[in-house]
Amino acid sequence: MNGRFGSDHDGPDEGLELSDVQTMFAEFATNLPELPLYAAICRGVAADPEAAAPLLAASAGQRRPVLWLAALHDLVLRDPAVAAARWYAGAAARDPAPPGDPWPDVRCTVLEHRDTLTETIATHSTQTNEVNRAVYLAAAFGAACADVAEQTVALVEMGASAGLLLLLDHYRIERRSSHGNSLVGAPHSPVVCVGEDRSDTVSPAAPLPIVASRVGLDLHPVAIDDVVGLRWLEACLWPDVPGRLERFRSAVELAREHPPTLVRGDMVDDLAAVVALAQQNARPSSQVVVFSSWALTYVARERRQRVAEVLDRAAARGVPVSWVTAEPMGCMPGVTLPPSLTAHDATTVLAVRRWRDGSETEPRVLGTCHPHGEWIDLTVG
Ligand SMILES: C[S@@+](CC[C@H](N)C(=O)[O-])C[C@H]1O[C@@H](n2cnc3c(N)ncnc32)[C@H](O)[C@@H]1O
Incomplete structure (x- = not known):
């Protein structure tokens, strides 16, 4: 992990615009090829300003793909009936995820639940307990x-x-x-x-x-x-x-x-x-x-x-x-x-x-x- 994805004490990100956010998703997809689901989703967001836009609601220092991904994952855990959920093995209680491109289902879920995602992104920061x-x-x-x-x-x-x-x-x-x-x-x-x-x-x-x-x-x-x-x-x-x-x-x-x-x-x-x-x-x-x-x-x-x-x-x-x-x-x-x-x-x-x-x-x-x-x-x- 490096740069905007997890370096020591990341700097402020208020100046980031939608195109910068999309670039971050593109970099994320390239940096983490071992994560096929997240890499595919990030490639999709990188090329889709409408899908990337909810991340602009993030508070200072949080405008990072991981927050967008967590907000979507939260939605999937909350409502396993959304179209994107079948690509998430944990939510669907199945392992591993099916072959194919998850992006069409994910895009459909993101646009349909845009307000919920934006609200989650605006009010949360990424927090793990690994x-x-x-x-x-x-x-x-x-x-x-x-x-x-x-x-x-x-x-x-x-x-x-x-x-x-x-x-x-x-x-x-x-x-x-x-x-x-x-x-x-x-x-x-x-x-x-x-x-x-x-x-x-x-x-x-x-x-x-x-x-x-x-x-x-x-x-x-x-x-x-x-x-x-x-x-x-x-x-x-x-x-x-x-x-x-x-x-x-x-x-x-x-x-x-x-x-x-x-x-x-x-x-x-x-x-x-x-x-x-x-x-x-x-x-x-x-x-x-x-x-x-x-x-x-x-x-x-x-x-x-x-x-x-x-x-x-x-x-x-x-x-x-x-x-x-x-x-x-x-x-x-x-x-x-x-x-x-x-x-x-x-x-x-x-x-x-x-x-x-x-x-x-x-x-x-x-x-x-x-x-x-x-x-x-x-x-x-
Ligand atoms: C990335 S998580 C790591 C959690 C846990 N240590 C682990 O390794 O799984 C970072 C945690 O630090 C907390 N945190 C950040 N700044 C803090 C501060 N100034 N004082 C106390 N906790 C803080 C966050 O709320 C979050 O729970």
Whole structure:
């Protein structure tokens, strides 16, 4: 992902006109050939100003094809009788989608429901909660907490969405590689997360530390009983990726049994209070692990260092504190990237800053990964 489709802190887009929007759809179709449904739809929109127009209703920073696609997916999930729905395997409860060109059905649905789509686009922003990201988070937590693995964790997620990643220790998390496979989490979980390990050398996966408390912080948290909010999260998933929707739905089921605490607030301004809450719900000796995954990137660059200041103060009380990020390159402040990574600007970078015995240790880049955890590479340098 790059440019207007997901780079670190995308710029304002108010100046974009209809022809620019159509160009973005054309680029999207070219960039993601592995998504046949979305590529075909985007090719259609790129050549059809009437179909593209609803995206002009998007609020600042949101004028991107993914929002248009999510609005249509939401419509399909809400009303599986619309013509476009038969191309969406998840909505039609069928896998895979039929062969042929989806565009005529999609165009017909878009024009017929233009007002609904425009309203959805005007009032929503894209929001995902990608459960398979547990693959890279588990690897990052194992590396970040290796020196204090015996201490239970007060876990905090910045930008938690519905909080599904806070439950990663309830998932079966597999890393597969030619050097052998590894498994952490709950082996018999109905939620299975899988990623390829592309590291040069693969060591056995460190077990996840025991989680004593978990709190998620989000500007727009989605409660596990919020049917409309959860449908929007589903709509933001790409239906072309096999198993993604099903994994999300099983994680939601599991979260109904173990609902994480979610707090509405800003991940910088409200972090100190949320860390204190997580500590209060854990044991006095628990270490603090704060993480973000594709969320810090939405915070203005100049505000990000304040996260470290909050954690510095939390660490002054003596407990180990770790801050793990899985974000686009250059997002975590204070971390120097190895020169070898600069060529990989399509990747997500795993990095950690840690405080031990009250002082910060050397920040580290842990590796790179696919933004949805399809692969990780812990070879750095
Ligand atoms: C792309 S989603 C990622 C969600 C989740 N971390 C994951 O990886 O699946 C980004 C989340 O960050 C939240 N967010 C964006 N800016 C925020 C802020 N300043 N404070 C708190 N949450 C924020 C959004 O509401 C959204 O839920």
